[in-house]
Amino acid sequence: MSVTMAYGARDPHQVLGLDDVEHSGPASKRIVTGFGFWIFLLSDMVMFSCFFAAFAVLSGNTAGGPRGSEIFDLRNVAIETGCLLMSSFTCGMASIAADVRNRFWFQVAMAVTCVLGLAFLFIEFREFAGLVARDAGPSRSAFLSAFFTLVGCHGLHVSAGILWLLTMMAQVFAKGFRADILRRILCFALFWHALDIIWVAVFSVVYLLGSAA
């Protein structure tokens, strides 16, 4: 109730953090696009929450198969995490380059982000292939089903993110920093950073807790 009253008392657009805009009116397209993309990201987070919940429930159900502590290689996971966190940093550099309309450094930062993302995917793919080869694939136990679903879903997101990244590099190369392309870069950066946050949760819940158990 107090929320509605505060909402009604002021210009409702200030809720979107537009206090510095003097006239009231519709928010800019950049704000609206970013807001819409946040809603998509939240729906994605809801999906990942379900996979996390499933994993938490099933992580002990190994059906006589390997436990997490027997199959996780924390050194690999540390390298993966390093790649992804570094790629978030270079993605941030790309956003800054786009803000100052510097094409060269935008392309460099995006290319480095792409290479780091590919390195992450390569390590993850090798881990998955190794597990399947030693009969620890997704059909081995409920624990491994939940593991492959959760971690694989994140990996699929990173793959889609890399395709998006390459598309944005091509768009900036062909068309430059147009307003709509800048909005897409904003959304891509949000997507990439959100994947990083999800990976931190995967890293903690799946690998660290799993290795301890």
Added chain:
Amino acid sequence: MASLVAGAGAILIMIGIIFQIVQLAVSIRRREELRDRTGDPWDGRSLEWATASPPPVFNFAVLPDVRGENAYWAMKARAKKADAEKSETDYQPIEMPRNSPTGFVCAFFATLMGFALIWHIWWMVIAGFIGAFATFVVFAWRDHDEYEIPAEEVARIDRANINQRRDMVSAAGGR
């Protein structure tokens, strides 16, 4: 006892279904006399009643001035008080996104890919994926993704709706 409760529930549901069919039948039979052209047949409170039915592509001719809850009710109350219907609205041209079949085409290829994934038809997975991605890239590559509805056209559509509402209100004996 349990079957009695279940039976009573089933009868309730059946009555609900019958009423729905009756409603459909009555609505279709009396469609001419019940048709609403104003967009506000119930003297509504919220903004969805503030535009025409069916709404124009731009939804609102001018951005509604929202001051608190029950926005449309408050707007009508203010209009009555100030007799604002006589004052001229300042119509502006409206930017609209161009129509695009991208969503449909992408969904077609994604469905194809989902089907192929379930049945392990790998060439179709690749085809569906390339189709969906290519559609996405073609959409992203457009140079003109918006068109403008001129202010005169916005004014014409909005005035037509306002007049409809006025006719309706006076036909009903005023409000």
